[in-house]
Amino acid sequence: MATSLFPLDVPKALFHDLLVEPEEARSILRPQRDERYGFGFALSPYRGCGHGCRYCYVRDYPQPGHSPEQWGTWATPKLNAPELLWAQRHRLHRQAVFLASATDPYQPLEREFRLTRACLGVLLQCPTTRVLLHTRSPLVLQDLELLKAFGSRLTVGFSIPTDDDTVRQVVEPHAPPIPSRWAAMELLARGGVEVNLAACPLMPVRDPQAFAHRAKESGASGAWVGSLRLLKDDAFYEVLARNDWLFILDSDYQDRVAAVLQGTFPQTRRRREPKAAVPPPVQRPPFTAQRSLFE
Numbered sequence: 275m276a277t278s279l280f281p282l283d284v285p286k287a288l289f290h291d292l293l294v295e296p297e298e299a300r301s302i303l304r305p306q307r308d309e310r311y312g313f314g315f316a317l318s319p320y321r322g323c324g325h326g327c328r329y330c331y332v333r334d335y336p337q338p339g340h341s342p343e344q345w346g347t348w349a350t351p352k353l354n355a356p357e358l359l360w361a362q363r364h365r366l367h368r369q370a371v372f373l374a375s376a377t378d379p380y381q382p383l384e385r386e387f388r389l390t391r392a393c394l395g396v397l398l399q400c401p402t403t404r405v406l407l408h409t410r411s412p413l414v415l416q417d418l419e420l421l422k423a424f425g426s427r428l429t430v431g432f433s434i435p436t437d438d439d440t441v442r443q444v445v446e447p448h449a450p451p452i453p454s455r456w457a458a459m460e461l462l463a464r465g466g467v468e469v470n471l472a473a474c475p476l477m478p479v480r481d482p483q484a485f486a487h488r489a490k491e492s493g494a495s496g497a498w499v500g501s502l503r504l505l506k507d508d509a510f511y512e513v514l515a516r517n518d519w520l521f522i523l524d525s526d527y528q529d530r531v532a533a534v535l536q537g538t539f540p541q542t543r544r545r546r547e548p549k550a551a552v553p554p555p556v557q558r559p560p561f562t563a564q565r566s567l568f569e
């Protein structure tokens with residue numbers, strides 16, 4: 275594990291309109307104590323994210339050379355991520371690692387760079403380490419055999435925050451369509467990989483009951499509901515207002531969807547973000563289907 279997997283002088287390049295800026299990272303494991311979800315380190319093989327979700331709070335993290343408005347237009351593969359991880363693997367004894375808190379480990383660049391795959395190869399050799407992997411992309415299937423090799427110490431959380439792909443087209447225009455995520459979830463589960471539904475951050479769900487059934491049918495063994503983290507003066511607030519989706523900020527709405535999911539997945543976890551400093555939600559009716567379900 276001493277040799278570099280990639281040339282160190284990969285230049286800046288465009289990958290399907292994404293500016294790719296490879297780098298040599300200085301560190302790869304970020305301590306991130308999360309008692310509720312049980313992980314102790316976050317591992318991000320990339321900085322930036324080609325999915326560029328419009329609500330992504332990571333866009334506000336300081337990123338040298340990039341403004342928050344440029345989020346989704348660039349990504350930085352950490353070329354030495356597997357080597358750094360190998361050198362740090364002694365820290366992972368009886369620990370859980372989360373891929374990834376600030377990027378999608380299966381964003382489109384992974385097709386070329388295979389850094390997530392190489393990092394998983396290192397983690398596979400850490401027999402007491404548990405792995406939580408979170409993605410929006412069916413690209414995860416390219417590593418199905420590797421994921422299976424982890425057995426019960428790996429869980430994939432598939433992020434499916436809405437049952438409506440027209441909502442996805444507005445909020446995550448560059449992320450894979452919702453039907454492709456259900457299909458990928460099913461293939462993972464059928465392959466023997468433990469997979470959970472991550473309705474996170476929760477967006478409009480037209481039919482929570484059908485949503486829960488779809489997750490069950492697709493092989494999910496658990497669910498996780500998380501609320502949206504809005505930044506101060508977040509432009510995404512306007513996106514919600516324009517589309518009459520401000521109701522997703524109401525904890526009542528989030529609780530109701532979580533309760534329906536709990537009917538199917540009793541261990542459904544609910545994560546609340548601190549309230550952001552935004553104007554008070556305008557009271558507008560949610561989707562008709564939702565009202566009839568909840569009233």
Ligand code: SF4
Binds near residue numbers: 449
């Ligand atoms: S996939 Fe995750 S990290 Fe990437 S832009 Fe979307 S929310 Fe942010």
